[in-house]
Amino acid sequence: MAVTHQHSCTLCEATCGIVVTTEGDNVVDIRGDEQDPTSQGYICPKATALADLHHDPDRLRRPMLREGSGSGATWREAGWTEAFDLVGERLRGIRAQHGKDALAVYQGNPTAHNPGLMTFGQGFFRSLGTRNLFSATSVDQLPQMLASLLMFGHQALLPVPDIDRTDLFVCIGANPAVSNGSIMTAPNMRGRLKALRARGGRAVLIDPRRTETAGMVDEHLFIRPGTDALLLLSLINVLFSEGLVRVGRLAGNVIGVHALKVAALDYPPERTTGVTGIAPETVVNLARELARTERAVVYGRVGVCTQEFGGIASWLVVAVNVLTDHLDEVGGAMFTTPAIDPIPLAGMGGYGGSFDSYRSRVRGLPEFGGELPVATLAEEIEAPGPGQIRALITSAGNPVLSTPNGTRLDRALDKLDFMVAIDPYLNETTRHADVILPPTGPLERSHYELLLTLVAVRNSAKYSPAVFPRGEDQRHDWEICLELASRVLGPDQKLLRGPGWLSKAALSKLGPEAIFEVGLRAGPYGVRKLIGGLSLGKLKKHPEGVDLGPLEPRLPGRLHTRGKRINLAPSEYLDDLDRLRGRMDSWAPGELVLIGRRQLRSNNSWMHNSERLVKGKPRCTLLVHPADAERNGLIDGELAVLSSRAGSVEVPVEVSDAIMPGVVSLPHGWGHGRPGVRLRVASTHAGVSINDVTDENCVDDLTGTAALSGQRVRVTALEPAAV
Ligand code: SF4
Numbered sequence: 001m002a003v004t005h006q007h008s009c010t011l012c013e014a015t016c017g018i019v020v021t022t023e024g025d026n027v028v029d030i031r032g033d034e035q036d037p038t039s040q041g042y043i044c045p046k047a048t049a050l051a052d053l054h055h056d057p058d059r060l061r062r063p064m065l066r067e068g069s070g071s072g073a074t075w076r077e078a079g080w081t082e083a084f085d086l087v088g089e090r091l092r093g094i095r096a097q098h099g100k101d102a103l104a105v106y107q108g109n110p111t112a113h114n115p116g117l118m119t120f121g122q123g124f125f126r127s128l129g130t131r132n133l134f135s136a137t138s139v140d141q142l143p144q145m146l147a148s149l150l151m152f153g154h155q156a157l158l159p160v161p162d163i164d165r166t167d168l169f170v171c172i173g174a175n176p177a178v179s180n181g182s183i184m185t186a187p188n189m190r191g192r193l194k195a196l197r198a199r200g201g202r203a204v205l206i207d208p209r210r211t212e213t214a215g216m217v218d219e220h221l222f223i224r225p226g227t228d229a230l231l232l233l234s235l236i237n238v239l240f241s242e243g244l245v246r247v248g249r250l251a252g253n254v255i256g257v258h259a260l261k262v263a264a265l266d267y268p269p270e271r272t273t274g275v276t277g278i279a280p281e282t283v284v285n286l287a288r289e290l291a292r293t294e295r296a297v298v299y300g301r302v303g304v305c306t307q308e309f310g311g312i313a314s315w316l317v318v319a320v321n322v323l324t325d326h327l328d329e330v331g332g333a334m335f336t337t338p339a340i341d342p343i344p345l346a347g348m349g350g351y352g353g354s355f356d357s358y359r360s361r362v363r364g365l366p367e368f369g370g371e372l373p374v375a376t377l378a379e380e381i382e383a384p385g386p387g388q389i390r391a392l393i394t395s396a397g398n399p400v401l402s403t404p405n406g407t408r409l410d411r412a413l414d415k416l417d418f419m420v421a422i423d424p425y426l427n428e429t430t431r432h433a434d435v436i437l438p439p440t441g442p443l444e445r446s447h448y449e450l451l452l453t454l455v456a457v458r459n460s461a462k463y464s465p466a467v468f469p470r471g472e473d474q475r476h477d478w479e480i481c482l483e484l485a486s487r488v489l490g491p492d493q494k495l496l497r498g499p500g501w502l503s504k505a506a507l508s509k510l511g512p513e514a515i516f517e518v519g520l521r522a523g524p525y526g527v528r529k530l531i532g533g534l535s536l537g538k539l540k541k542h543p544e545g546v547d548l549g550p551l552e553p554r555l556p557g558r559l560h561t562r563g564k565r566i567n568l569a570p571s572e573y574l575d576d577l578d579r580l581r582g583r584m585d586s587w588a589p590g591e592l593v594l595i596g597r598r599q600l601r602s603n604n605s606w607m608h609n610s611e612r613l614v615k616g617k618p619r620c621t622l623l624v625h626p627a628d629a630e631r632n633g634l635i636d637g638e639l640a641v642l643s644s645r646a647g648s649v650e651v652p653v654e655v656s657d658a659i660m661p662g663v664v665s666l667p668h669g670w671g672h673g674r675p676g677v678r679l680r681v682a683s684t685h686a687g688v689s690i691n692d693v694t695d696e697n698c699v700d701d702l703t704g705t706a707a708l709s710g711q712r713v714r715v716t717a718l719e720p721a722a723v
Contacts, residue, residue: 006033006543007464008449009047010113010442011603014180014187015449015456016043017545018050020467027051027443027467035544037460039187044180045601045613052610053441054468058678059424060438061474069414073676075426078435080475087435088487090418094391095128095488101361103488104132104381104389106374108397109140109604113442115450115512116478121395124481126370127489131358132380132389138373139403141183142705143305143314146355146368150570151318153560154346155353155369159318159333160184160455161297162551163192166331167201168289168296169217172228172317173303173709177213178600182301185456190216192457201295204286206231206278207303208595209623209665210658222660225595226710227276228300229309229580232316233267234276235287239323240264242284244291248325253556256569260319263574266581275587277660290324295331297321303595307709309580311702315573322568327555334551335558338453339461339526339534340519346560355572361387365704373704374403375696378412391418393484395477400428401605401671401689404706405646405696410674422480425609426678428671428689439477443467448516448539461525462545463516463536478512576702589662592628594642594713596668596690605669608682620687621654623665624715629655632715639718642666644711646695649688650718664715666690668708 005020017036021029030048034041053059063083064075094102105125111117125133137145149155161184163169174182176189186192193203193216203217206228214220223231239245240261247254269280290296300317304310318327326332346352356366362379365372372380377399381389392413400406400413406428413419413432421430424438439445447464470476475483486504507514517536521527525534525548532538539546556564601613608614622642624634634640636655641648642664651666659665671689672682690708698707 002028005467006035007443007467008447008462009043009050010447011046011050011607012180013112013182013185013452014039015113015185015452016047016187017462018043018047020050020443022467025468027054033544036462037545037547038185038456038458042188042191046603046607049607049610049613050442052612054443056609058609058680059441060426060436061471063438064426064436066434071675080473083435083437084483084487087420087437087484090434091391091420091488094417098388098390099386100129101131101387102390103128103130104134104377104392105130106377106392106394106397106399107135108395108399108402109136110396110606111135112451114396114477115448115516116445116476117395117481118450119512119515120478120481120507124485125393125395127485131367131372131387133371134374134377135371136374136397136402137369137371138375138704139306139706139708140302141305142368143310143700143703144183145353146311146703147314147318149353149355150572151315151566151568153352154343156454157335157343157558157560158183158455159321159327159335160457160551161299162331162334163196163457165550166196166295166297167199168293169193169196169201169203170206170286170290170296170298171203171213171217172206172298172300174299174301175207175211175213175598177216178211178598181457183455184299185452193217208660208663209597211597212600221278221282224275224277224660225303225593225663226307226309226707227272228304228307229313229316230267230272230584231276231278231283232313232320233264234269234272234283235290235320236260236264236316236323237267238269238284238287239291241268242288244287245323246291246325247322248329250322250328250555250566253559253564254322254566254568256567259569259574263569263577272584275584290320290326295329296324296326297332299333303709306706308583308698308700308707310700310705310707312573312576312580315570319568322566328553330553335554336454336456336551337459337524337548337554339459339523339548340448340450340453340516341523343558343560352560361385365699368703373699373706374399375699375704375706377403378405378409378696381412381415390416392416393420393422394429394433395422398427398429398605401669401691404691404694404698404708406671406689406691407647408696422477427605428674428677431674431676437475437480439480440470440474444470444474445476446513448512458550459548460545461520461534461539461548463539464543465540479508482507572702579701591662591712592715593663593710594644594690594693595663595665595709597623597665599667602667602669608670608672608685609679611681614681614685618652618685618687620651620667620670622651622715623654623656623659625659625661625663626655626657627661628664628715629653633717634715635717641716641718642693642713644693644695644713647692649692651688664713
């Protein structure tokens with residue numbers, strides 16, 4: 001008998017509502033849930049692949065133990081007790097012998113979509129007390145979080161474009177038509193962009209590639225990768241020089257305006273145009289338009305963050321919004337009011353963030369949010385001495401494919417004394433593990449969107465029970481983390497963060513639901529509303545989700561800075577401007593630089609084992625502008641060698657004027673051709689990994705974020721093999 005379940009797609013940040021139809025153990029249909037208040041029936045092609053993920057014969061369902069090493073390694077299934085015993089004994093022993101920092105953790109991007117990992121996982125990993133915590137944050141949004149910490153006092157207080165009410169959307173280094181928003185949960189961005197233009201608004205895209213989003217906007221400007229900070233400084237220069245600065249309601253809370261004005265003096269559009277590739281008059285017009293449009297917003301995303309000057313550029317995105325009176329205003333960059341709200345906890349002794357409170361052992365890269373930049377992970381494993389990483393826990397991550405110089409990390413992982421992966425697949429990273437502990441899949445666990453409601457374009461709350469019950473012999477990731485905490489730290493160890501005041505037995509029984517319940521009742525729509533306040537019980541009666549209304553002005557109340565001030569000119573950024581100026585002055589025409597690209601049917605490294613998502617023309621191609629192709633003797637469809645200091649790959653060339661001259665683009669997440677993985681579909685559509693070319697030494701010196709965009713590369717035609 002067919003049964004329907006309202007749920008959420010947790011494959012990306014958009015978190016679209018879905019209706020899953022099942023018959024027995026089978027998923028027979030997945031479609032968009034028209035009742036979901038945020039997605040209103042929209043889904044992208046990836047949602048239906050949740051069924052493939054659920055039924056995937058390659059998905060691990062029992063713990064796996066590796067026997068032997070190298071090419072002679074074999075795997076055998078084991079029971080949970082045997083696997084936990086082994087992991088507990090090895091991690092405990094290494095920690096006792098070599099100290100806390102000998103254990104490292106890498107958490108991948110799917111953590112953000114998994115409330116069990118966001119609560120119990122964080123609790124366990126941080127309780128280990130190691131400095132060697134790493135995550136996908138440092139190959140992604142770290143600079144945006146740093147700007148929030150330095151300017152608003154909380155690393156998670158992230159401004160979100162009020163896309164449904166803005167009249168001017170200036171989008172830099174993002175492809176929301178494909179991503180459906182990032183740090184901007186916005187399902188159906190194509191529909192939202194159409195609506196913006198239909199109401200007379202304008203959308204402008206600034207990107208080195210004419211992306212899918214470019215087809216949805218009024219104007220697309222090519223910009224040279226890594227130069228967004230220069231463009232933004234020029235915009236600020238024009239705002240000041242033409243007397244267009246208007247801070248508005250928050251003027252009494254904003255400091256540093258003069259210092260920012262002085263900082264921008266050196267960057268008139270005429271000076272930066274040669275490097276950015278954007279004409280001075282275009283910059284002037286854009287500054288005027290931003291200043292004169294009542295509802296406008298500048299939004300920068302991954303291309304702005306993952307580059308040599310991601311820190312400065314992310315700061316300046318916020319600064320432009322403040323200077324044009326578009327911060328915390330309707331149609332501008334606004335803040336959410338999530339039903340479970342962690343932000344006020346920072347004012348009650350909770351955690352609001354940290355930066356540079358310590359540095360990495362080998363290269364001295366700064367800590368952020370209690371984590372070190374992942375660009376330094378391989379050398380921290382390789383370099384002997386106190387604090388050397390000897391054991392690694394990976395959770396929902398594949399850093400061999402997703403972090404810079406994956407080839408080096410691939411080799412370094414073999415040098416570990418022990419590795420355990422909490423992961424449902426035997427992939428390019430987990431093949432190095434001694435033990436793989438596979439958690440339940442997305443349809444086998446309940447869901448409440450804890451994190452992404454912090455960055456959604458509309459306030460809402462939704463709880464979804466699991467579509468399929470957890471099998472007797474399966475474990476949720478939060479259960480795995482709880483058990484590991486007990487094994488490694490001792491059964492009486494309290495988890496430092498999250499649900500730290502309850503015993504392991506109580507936590508096992510309550511699960512994440514207890515946290516949702518407490519969070520909802522304590523939140524802004526909970527007990528304070530007395531009658532009809534939000535609770536888990538209420539959400540269970542509304543499986544489609546509850547709409548909590550549009551974003552509302554939240555400042556200055558929500559600020560966590562001293563005196564509730566927003567500093568427009570933090571010294572960390574001002575001190576880094578010399579480095580930017582040096583780069584501008586040393587820029588040389590003729591450099592060929594690399595950028596990544598996101599694709600609609602792909603999500604980082606982890607959706608390539610679904611036949612329906614990878615079929616068709618090979619998509620892992622190197623986009624090359626016709627002029628660069630001609631200069632380098634490259635032919636459309638033929639193989640080229642893409643290389644850097646870090647390494648090289650052979651990849652088919654796609655000649656296209658959708659990429660600007662001097663830039664080549666390779667999508668990220670591919671490269672499934674390594675031996676020993678168990679991904680039958682992905683292996684036959686392997687592609688190559690961009691991170692076999694990206695250099696781990698190229699980072700934003702300020703933040704330690706990997707500078708994945710804008711690295712200098714060489715491209716040559718592949719010489720036919722000598723016979
Ligand atoms: S955009 Fe696609 S992958 Fe993302 S949540 Fe929606 S349906 Fe899922």
